[in-house]
Amino acid sequence: MFTIQRSLLTLPRILLLVVLVLFSVLSLGHASAHSCDFATDFPNLQGRDLSGCDMSGAYLAQANLTNANMSGTNLSGAVLTSAMLYRANLTNANLQGAVLDHAALQHAALQRANFQGANLVYANLAYANLSQTNLTYANLSYATPYHTAYIGTIWLSTICPDRTSSDNNGGTCKGHGF
Numbered sequence: 001m002f003t004i005q006r007s008l009l010t011l012p013r014i015l016l017l018v019v020l021v022l023f024s025v026l027s028l029g030h031a032s033a034h035s036c037d038f039a040t041d042f043p044n045l046q047g048r049d050l051s052g053c054d055m056s057g058a059y060l061a062q063a064n065l066t067n068a069n070m071s072g073t074n075l076s077g078a079v080l081t082s083a084m085l086y087r088a089n090l091t092n093a094n095l096q097g098a099v100l101d102h103a104a105l106q107h108a109a110l111q112r113a114n115f116q117g118a119n120l121v122y123a124n125l126a127y128a129n130l131s132q133t134n135l136t137y138a139n140l141s142y143a144t145p146y147h148t149a150y151i152g153t154i155w156l157s158t159i160c161p162d163r164t165s166s167d168n169n170g171g172t173c174k175g176h177g178f
Contacts, residue, residue: 051089071109135166135173145178 036053042066052072061081069089076096080103089109096114101121108128117137126146136156143161150173155166161177169176 044083056094140173140177143177148178150174150178 006046011086018041024052027175035051035074036055036117043060045060045068046064047067048065049069050073051069053070054074055078056074058075060080060083062073063080063083063089065080065109066084067088068085071089071091072093073090074094075090075098078095078098080100082102083100083104085100085103085105085108087107088105088141090113091109091111093110093113095096095118096116098115100123101119103120103123105120105128106124106126110128110130110133112132113130114134115138116134118135119139120143121141122138123140123143127150128145128148130145130148130153131133132152132154133150134154135149135158136154137158139159139162141159141163145161155172158166160166160172160173164176166176
C-alpha cells in the first residue's frame, strides 16, 4: 500500500515538472525568435531583431528602434519621421525614398545602406557610420553628422547639411556639413 500511495503522489509531480520544462523551453524559444511582426502608431521595437524584414512603406513615425537589428531590411518608402534609431544596425538596409526627417541616428551602423532619394532633414547622424552608403539624391539639409564616418560614400546629387549640392562641391559633402 505504501508503494502505491508513493507512486500516486510522485506522478503529479513528474507531470508538473514536464509541463514546466516544456513551457520554459517554448517561452525561451519565442523570446529569442526572429519576427517581422511589428505594430504602428508609435511602436516600441527597441532591441528587436528585424533583420531581413520587408517593412517597405511602413509608417514608423516616432518609433523606438534603439539598438534594433535591421540589417538587410527593406524600408523603401517607409516613414521614420522623428524615429529613435540610436545604435540601430541598418547595415545593407534599403531605405530608398524613406523619410527620416528629425530621426535620431546617433551611433547607428549604416554601412552599405541605400538612402537613394531619402529625406534626412534635421537628422542627427552624430557618430554614425555611413561608409560605402548610397546617398544619391538624398536630402541631408540641416542634418548633424558630427564625427560621422563616410569613407566610400556615394554623394551623387546629394543635398548637403549646409543645403549645397554635392555636385557643386566636387562630388562630396565634405566641408559642407561633413
